Amino acid sequence: MEQFVDIIKDALVVIASFGIIVASYRLWVEKDRKNxxxxxxxxxxxxxxxxxxxxxxxxxxxLAFVYLILAPFLAHAIAHAAYNDKLPE
Structure with missing residues (x-):
């Protein structure tokens, strides 16, 4: 039974990793979209x-709580960089 749980955990990590990679790729490819x-x-x-x-x-x-705490800082950094990018030249 313990081996089955380990297989499920490994599958969960692979699926999550694949989803994160696909989402990241789509963000790099789509550059023409408004907003x-x-x-x-x-x-x-x-x-x-x-x-x-x-x-x-x-x-x-x-690790979950460290990630939960640090991810909003990343979102703020992205928004701040976008705001400062729109300053007049």
Whole structure:
């Protein structure tokens, strides 16, 4: 039974990693879209929630809470960089 649980955990990590890679790739490819910054912040929030839940499911509570605390700072950094980029030249 313990081996089955380990297989499920490994599958969960692979699926989450694949989802994060696909989301990151789509953010790099789509550059012409209007208001792309909002899409980037939104996908960061989605990935943040997914990773937090996956880390909790894997029993990595400390890593989950560190990720939950640091991800909003990343969203703020993205928004701040976008705001400062629009300053007049």
């Amino acid at each position: 792309m910054i909002y899409a980037r912040i939104h996908i960061l929030g989605v990935i943040d929630c997914a990773c937090f839940l996956i880390f909790l499911a894997l029993g990595e509570t400390l």
